[in-house]
Amino acid sequence: MRLRTLVLREIFERKSQLLTSFLAILLGITVIVSIKNITYYSEKAVALEMDSLGANVLVLPKSSTLQDYYAADMQGDTIPEEYVTQLAMSDLAGLDNISPKLSLPVELQGKTFTLTGILPKSEFQAKAAWGGAGIFSRPIGCGASVGMMGSEDKKTLARKRVIETLEDSEVLVGADVAAKLGIKDADKLDVLGKKFSVTAVLPQTGTVDDSRIFAHLHVVQDLSKKGPVINAIEVIGCCQEISKGLVEKINHLLPDAKVVTITQIADAQIKINRMMSNLSLMFLVIIVFVGGASIANYMYANVFERRREIGTLMAIGANSGLVLRIFLLKALILGVAGGIGGYVIGTILAVVLGPKLAGVIVLPMPLLALLAVGISVALALVASYFPARRAARLDPCATFQEV
Amino acid sequence: MPRRMSETMRLSATLSLVASLAVWAGSQAALAAAPADGAAQPAASPGAAAIEKAAKDNKYLFIFFYAGQDAHTDAMNGVFQTAMAKMADRADAMAIYASDPAEKPIVDKFGVRGAPMPLVLAIAPTGAATRAFPKQFDEAQLQQAFVSPCTARCMRAIQDRHSILLCVQNGKTQFNQEAMQGVEAFKADPQYARGTEIVVLNPTDNVEQQFLKALQVDPRTPAAVTLLVTPPGAPVARFVGAVTKGQIEAKVKEAQSSCGPSCSCHH
Amino acid sequence: MLKMENVSKSYLHRGQTVVALDNATVHIPRGDFVSVVGPSGSGKSTLLLMLGGMLSPSQGRVLVEDRSVYDLNLTERASLRREKVGFVFQTFNLVSYLSALENVQIPLFLAKVEDKTQKDRATSLLKRVGLGDRLDHKPCELSVGQQQRVALARMLANDPAVILADEPTGNLDPETSEQIMGFLEEFNGEGRTIVMVTHDPRAAKRAKRILRLQAGAIATEEAGDEAYRAA
Numbered sequence: 001m002r003l004r005t006l007v008l009r010e011i012f013e014r015k016s017q018l019l020t021s022f023l024a025i026l027l028g029i030t031v032i033v034s035i036k037n038i039t040y041y042s043e044k045a046v047a048l049e050m051d052s053l054g055a056n057v058l059v060l061p062k063s064s065t066l067q068d069y070y071a072a073d074m075q076g077d078t079i080p081e082e083y084v085t086q087l088a089m090s091d092l093a094g095l096d097n098i099s100p101k102l103s104l105p106v107e108l109q110g111k112t113f114t115l116t117g118i119l120p121k122s123e124f125q126a127k128a129a130w131g132g133a134g135i136f137s138r139p140i141g142c143g144a145s146v147g148m149m150g151s152e153d154k155k156t157l158a159r160k161r162v163i164e165t166l167e168d169s170e171v172l173v174g175a176d177v178a179a180k181l182g183i184k185d186a187d188k189l190d191v192l193g194k195k196f197s198v199t200a201v202l203p204q205t206g207t208v209d210d211s212r213i214f215a216h217l218h219v220v221q222d223l224s225k226k227g228p229v230i231n232a233i234e235v236i237g238c239c240q241e242i243s244k245g246l247v248e249k250i251n252h253l254l255p256d257a258k259v260v261t262i263t264q265i266a267d268a269q270i271k272i273n274r275m276m277s278n279l280s281l282m283f284l285v286i287i288v289f290v291g292g293a294s295i296a297n298y299m300y301a302n303v304f305e306r307r308r309e310i311g312t313l314m315a316i317g318a319n320s321g322l323v324l325r326i327f328l329l330k331a332l333i334l335g336v337a338g339g340i341g342g343y344v345i346g347t348i349l350a351v352v353l354g355p356k357l358a359g360v361i362v363l364p365m366p367l368l369a370l371l372a373v374g375i376s377v378a379l380a381l382v383a384s385y386f387p388a389r390r391a392a393r394l395d396p397c398a399t400f401q402e403v
Numbered sequence: 404m405p406r407r408m409s410e411t412m413r414l415s416a417t418l419s420l421v422a423s424l425a426v427w428a429g430s431q432a433a434l435a436a437a438p439a440d441g442a443a444q445p446a447a448s449p450g451a452a453a454i455e456k457a458a459k460d461n462k463y464l465f466i467f468f469y470a471g472q473d474a475h476t477d478a479m480n481g482v483f484q485t486a487m488a489k490m491a492d493r494a495d496a497m498a499i500y501a502s503d504p505a506e507k508p509i510v511d512k513f514g515v516r517g518a519p520m521p522l523v524l525a526i527a528p529t530g531a532a533t534r535a536f537p538k539q540f541d542e543a544q545l546q547q548a549f550v551s552p553c554t555a556r557c558m559r560a561i562q563d564r565h566s567i568l569l570c571v572q573n574g575k576t577q578f579n580q581e582a583m584q585g586v587e588a589f590k591a592d593p594q595y596a597r598g599t600e601i602v603v604l605n606p607t608d609n610v611e612q613q614f615l616k617a618l619q620v621d622p623r624t625p626a627a628v629t630l631l632v633t634p635p636g637a638p639v640a641r642f643v644g645a646v647t648k649g650q651i652e653a654k655v656k657e658a659q660s661s662c663g664p665s666c667s668c669h670h
Numbered sequence: 671m672l673k674m675e676n677v678s679k680s681y682l683h684r685g686q687t688v689v690a691l692d693n694a695t696v697h698i699p700r701g702d703f704v705s706v707v708g709p710s711g712s713g714k715s716t717l718l719l720m721l722g723g724m725l726s727p728s729q730g731r732v733l734v735e736d737r738s739v740y741d742l743n744l745t746e747r748a749s750l751r752r753e754k755v756g757f758v759f760q761t762f763n764l765v766s767y768l769s770a771l772e773n774v775q776i777p778l779f780l781a782k783v784e785d786k787t788q789k790d791r792a793t794s795l796l797k798r799v800g801l802g803d804r805l806d807h808k809p810c811e812l813s814v815g816q817q818q819r820v821a822l823a824r825m826l827a828n829d830p831a832v833i834l835a836d837e838p839t840g841n842l843d844p845e846t847s848e849q850i851m852g853f854l855e856e857f858n859g860e861g862r863t864i865v866m867v868t869h870d871p872r873a874a875k876r877a878k879r880i881l882r883l884q885a886g887a888i889a890t891e892e893a894g895d896e897a898y899r900a901a
Contacts, residue, residue, distance in 0.1 A: 001772055317748050
């Protein structure tokens with residue numbers, strides 16, 4: 001017989017009563033853990049996006065709604081391809097790497113992918129000369145391409161988001177497309193009746209780009225019969241200083257288009273993350289009160305129920321310190337169980353629902369276990385302190401006189 | 404000759420004749436049905452032919468690209484014709500329908516597709532597009548298309564996606580040899596040979612003063628100045644005096660990985 | 671062994687003073703077997719609780735082995751109970767969620783006895799009261815007689831010098847009562863002092879002395895059958 005045997009036996013004696021009382025704290029901890037877990041990974045994804053895309057600017061149709069940067073061009077509305085010429089002939093700095101895109105859904109072997117037409121950098125740069133010899137004195141914006149020095153590895157499209165050259169019959173396929181259709185480099189691919197040669201299979205990015213098939217913009221325009229239009233122009237900036245001024249300048253140049261930065265897109269997600277953080281704080285407050293009251297209530301009832309037992313123990317020679325320890329140990333055990341249970345359920349919820357709710361992969365965070373158990377134990381102990389003290393101060397005689 | 408043998412000979416001769424006729428007829432039919440392949444036979448594109456001719460005559464070629472017939476296009480065509488008549492000694496003119504399959508090579512080469520129409524494109528004798536005038540233009544503007552010979556040469560190189568080692572030197576500048584040695588050594592390297600062009604420019608050449616100004620090179624420079632110019636056209640490196648291959652290579656690598664002088668790159 | 675010197679206990683109940691014990695003086699030598707009898711409300715339980723160090727008197731002193739119990743602090747009193755006193759209750763007061771063996775182990779646990787020793791001693795005690803085959807039974811799985819025997823075993827765990835029994839046969843049938851009284855006599859035979867409060871005249875007679883309480887005071891004292899037997 002040890003103290004913990006005494007306490008554990010009593011806990012398992014009437015489990016249902018126990019469970020309902022601690023349900024509040026278990027649920028509260030579950031929710032807090034889930035929210036914090038999902039929010040952490042969501043914030044990480046946003047930070048990552050901001051880091052890699054932070055200097056980018058998107059030119060979109062005015063009517064487009066912005067939710068996902070990577071799928072910005074898959075909305076259906078279009079802007080004229082002329083905008084590309086306008087950008088090329090302007091003397092705005094920072095437009096060295098732009099990627100006009102036109103997308104349409106295609107079905108291959110029963111699976112749906114997106115055929116995305118992109119304009120290679122070479123063709124965009126050719127237009128730069130249209131402004132005249134001024135190109136020799138235009139300041140270098142984002143990166144000089146050193147021409148034919150070194151051949152281009154087209155797989156860098158995934159990372160750099162622009163491609164130097166692309167022939168009419170060439171396609172680049174995303175990682176998921178290649179996996180689902182069993183395509184390798186140099187395979188042949190038939191899309192909408194036109195035969196293409198797969199120049200490269202792009203590396204996995206974890207974004208919607210993995211299910212794209214990239215072809216030349218004009219080829220896709222012909223296949224879609226939509227004429228000289230595009231869905232979006234992605235301006236890949238290299239540094240935020242240049243990009244900051246760009247939005248306003250492009251807006252001025254193309255008043256009928258919507259010009260946005262990744263920050264604006266990320267803003268929505270950031271707002272949601274902040275709201276979730278506040279929500280988790282609110283939950284914390286709720287469980288402190290509701291959970292705490294529920295535990296205290298249960299403990300008081302438990303003390304009352306066990307008064308004869310306590311009196312007996314005291315008669316047999318237990319001092320009030322021991323009685324206090326019995327109840328506080330019970331609270332500790334339940335706190336730990338509630339914390340661990342809440343962490344486990346909360347983590348499972350986060351891992352399962354995270355991708356659906358926030359569009360990010362969520363992994364367990366062991367650190368949250370410490371938080372969960374910490375809150376749970378602290379709450380259980382504080383809520384049980386007064387009931388435990390009452391038990392310790394019980395007058396044994398009073399318990400015997402109720403025969 | 405035995406009767407049988409002579410009959411066989413007559414039969415085989417007839418058959419051969421018929422077969423040859425069939426083959427000839429078939430090939431003619433095939434030839435007639437084959438589409439005019441602009442890439443294989445450049446001369447089939449009127450635009451390409453016009454460019455060749457203008458280059459030979461050392462004249463510019465102004466091409467009026469149009470997408471359809473409407474009032475505005477007609478009006479601009481009118482302006483075009485009038486202006487070109489006045490510049491006939493310096494430039495040829497032609498019109499191309501942007502969707503003409505025969506002119507696809509020209510349209511693709513100059514990236515005209517998707518541009519605002521009508522579009523006038525000025526092409527120098529070097530084959531470089533020196534100026535474009537989308538949608539609306541007037542005579543005075545068209546005059547601005549003419550650039551200096553060296554400018555045109557450099558624009559051609561850039562449009563071919565080559566880098567240029569522009570050597571600004573003449574009899575009066577110092578370190579000509581040293582600069583040229585480094586430049587030639589660089590070009591000799593097979594890694595860079597294909598994508599690099601060497602252009603020599605005399606700083607005191609009157610015609611090229613505007614070009615020199617654009618490149619920020621002092622015409623009275625005492626030493627040879629060597630510029631590394633890469634697409635889209637801005638110089639990425641400037642060397643005064645002697646130059647080594649190593650120095651140029653270092654700048655090339657720097658340019659490939661950096662962002663430009665005006666920002667703190669984070670890639 | 672046990673002494674009560676001029677002990678009085680009164681308390682307020684709904685504004686009225688109730689006298690539970692009135693100037694009681696009791697002397698119980700070592701090895702004595704005393705029954706305390708009297709009508710309900712005569713102060714029997716109060717006397718017992720005071721002897722056990724669980725109820726402090728309004729006046730007077732209670733001495734266990736010449737130590738004034740109520741001059742000790744609560745912790746010391748608890749220690750005293752643990753080492754010297756064994757309680758037997760009318761309602762057995764076993765812990766419902768522990769087995770018979772575990773119930774008997776409780777006093778040993780309180781005395782900080784080592785685990786293995788606890789088990790061994792508890793097992794032998796239960797065997798002594800004839801429950802060697804019921805070690806793992808919970809109280810609800812035992813008959814009332816068996817429960818009281820478990821209580822007896824528990825009471826013996828720390829080898830108490832004094833046994834205070836409050837109506838030990840109150841809830842038992844005659845045969846089982848007989849069994850329990852037999853055990854108490856046995857314990858008394860081992861030299862333990864027993865004070866037993868009881869309603870049952872036959873049980874009372876089994877003691878050496880019978881103290882009769884009336885209205886908080888000791889009215890009479892007579893010898894029990896035991897006295898005659900011993901003599």
